[in-house]
Amino acid sequence: MKPRGLFSRIALTLGLVFLYVPIVSMIVFSFNNSRLVTVWDGAHSPTLKWYGVLVHNEQILTAAWLSIRIALTAASAAVVLGTLAGVALARFGAYRGRLLLAGMVTAPIVMPEVITGLSLLLLFVALGQLIGWPKGVGAVTIALAHITFCMAYVTVVVQSRLAGFDESLEEAAMDLGARPLKVFFRITLPLILPAIASGWLLAFTLSWDDLVITQFVAGPGSSTLPMVVFSKVRFGVTPDVNALATILVLLVATGIAVSTLWMHYQQRRRERDLQLAAAANL
Amino acid sequence: MRLSQAMGRRLIAGVPTLWLLLLFLIPFLIVFRISFSEVRLAIPPYTPLLSWHHGAPRLEVHWSAYSFLFTDPMYVSSYLYSLKVAALSTLCCLLIGYPMAYAIARAGAATRPLLLMLIVLPFWTSFLLRVYAWIGLLKSNGVINNVLLSLGVIHHPLALLQTDFAVYIGIVYSYLPFMILPLYANLEKHDPALLEAAADLGARPWRAFLAITLPQSLPGIAAGSLLVFIPAVGEYVIPTLLGRPDQLMIGRVLSDEFFENRDWPVASAVAIVILLLLVVPILLFQRVERRQLEAAP
Numbered sequence: 001m002k003p004r005g006l007f008s009r010i011a012l013t014l015g016l017v018f019l020y021v022p023i024v025s026m027i028v029f030s031f032n033n034s035r036l037v038t039v040w041d042g043a044h045s046p047t048l049k050w051y052g053v054l055v056h057n058e059q060i061l062t063a064a065w066l067s068i069r070i071a072l073t074a075a076s077a078a079v080v081l082g083t084l085a086g087v088a089l090a091r092f093g094a095y096r097g098r099l100l101l102a103g104m105v106t107a108p109i110v111m112p113e114v115i116t117g118l119s120l121l122l123l124f125v126a127l128g129q130l131i132g133w134p135k136g137v138g139a140v141t142i143a144l145a146h147i148t149f150c151m152a153y154v155t156v157v158v159q160s161r162l163a164g165f166d167e168s169l170e171e172a173a174m175d176l177g178a179r180p181l182k183v184f185f186r187i188t189l190p191l192i193l194p195a196i197a198s199g200w201l202l203a204f205t206l207s208w209d210d211l212v213i214t215q216f217v218a219g220p221g222s223s224t225l226p227m228v229v230f231s232k233v234r235f236g237v238t239p240d241v242n243a244l245a246t247i248l249v250l251l252v253a254t255g256i257a258v259s260t261l262w263m264h265y266q267q268r269r270r271e272r273d274l275q276l277a278a279a280a281n282l
Numbered sequence: 283m284r285l286s287q288a289m290g291r292r293l294i295a296g297v298p299t300l301w302l303l304l305l306f307l308i309p310f311l312i313v314f315r316i317s318f319s320e321v322r323l324a325i326p327p328y329t330p331l332l333s334w335h336h337g338a339p340r341l342e343v344h345w346s347a348y349s350f351l352f353t354d355p356m357y358v359s360s361y362l363y364s365l366k367v368a369a370l371s372t373l374c375c376l377l378i379g380y381p382m383a384y385a386i387a388r389a390g391a392a393t394r395p396l397l398l399m400l401i402v403l404p405f406w407t408s409f410l411l412r413v414y415a416w417i418g419l420l421k422s423n424g425v426i427n428n429v430l431l432s433l434g435v436i437h438h439p440l441a442l443l444q445t446d447f448a449v450y451i452g453i454v455y456s457y458l459p460f461m462i463l464p465l466y467a468n469l470e471k472h473d474p475a476l477l478e479a480a481a482d483l484g485a486r487p488w489r490a491f492l493a494i495t496l497p498q499s500l501p502g503i504a505a506g507s508l509l510v511f512i513p514a515v516g517e518y519v520i521p522t523l524l525g526r527p528d529q530l531m532i533g534r535v536l537s538d539e540f541f542e543n544r545d546w547p548v549a550s551a552v553a554i555v556i557l558l559l560l561v562v563p564i565l566l567f568q569r570v571e572r573r574q575l576e577a578a579p
Contacts, residue, residue: 019404110564115556125326148302151298156571245414
């Protein structure tokens, strides 16, 4: 390698250090015995006591369970709506109303969250006065809000996947007499399935992680995990939050490592199959 | 058969459009409408837009929320501070992220997926917890101060937390992947033959970079910068956890007006003015995004 790549490679190394130092320090201090969190108590550490404190924290466990249920609901609904929007934007040409959908669907991705949160709460309040539903804010309004901003991400993922394939396969199936619904389920859906899967995971993560929008549309008794964590850490560092962070980081890292390896393996197998097929033809 | 196909299409496009109309567009109209009300002690806590006087409807438009924003210097300074913090953080993200994206795009085919995974991994872990991690690093008896003290570089702990510096660190740290990924997507597509040709013709590497790579990567720079700048203007969590208590960012002001002061009209007016400031960047972002999606291979 020529030395001219040196500068950017040093920058990459330092940048990665910058990205990982906070995460690593959080993990290290989750095993610290001291309540002072950042002062290492060498005599009694490492210890698992904060993990013990964590699993007996009723408030955190209840909030985590609520967050999981909301994220499952929001991700699943967002995948359906986002796939519909992605198919419409990528496959329906310049139909009337396309600009409206295209404009609305990317806006939530960059919109400052305080604005989205405020506007959704005011909608729920107005609806409550107008038609008497929703009766108040809580898990249902949180899920509705999450579906709305999550579907934007799913749409972008599905749309870009569809843009990567031309329509010839679908057209061929139509020419052979397949009905549109059958074409969708037999051709389009299998093609975009990886995009739908990663869209679902992305939506789940975003919903699970959201704090600002949730704070606006949550009510008493519907505190999600980020809300509980935020109210704890607003008043300083607490060691059991370090333990929680460590568990979450390890779960995500394992998940991503496994899925990367799996995709790598699939690709290798595809390449080997292609080589075998080529060899058989010789 | 033809008819049912048209119906099906209308249904597929119609359902998400209706959803977004109801839960995205109409809410903004409600915010807009409430920003022209006055606060009152009632449910809901603002004056109605239409009132009845001797049997005739009368439109009541109040500008008080907006005039309040421009007379109290706290609001103007919060807007300016937020714009400054967002702009400088975007610049830092670009200066740090560009060489990183460049190095990944030039890395060997085997290491590239691993490097990308390392960039994306923090993004999949909780944003709140990653910001929280910086409290432990920056506070006066935190990790950075302890290391510097034990090395003898400093003799008294530095005040790092609750400063502008901490806010910049927090924003750059949290938004860096949003800068790197669009830049990488752009840089990866560049044809190395162009750079080789420039080198053959005697151009120095830096000259070739400025003349070829940089102009070609402008769409990536635009996409990454807008993805950082727009949400950073309204950032709430980072300045609340890491920032100065005496200089609020506008997202925090909005939230405080709503939750602490219970002043819905002023909170709505704050939101509308943020939107007015961001409408050009948001439209630009949509254009860049649309081009990207339509030019996908």
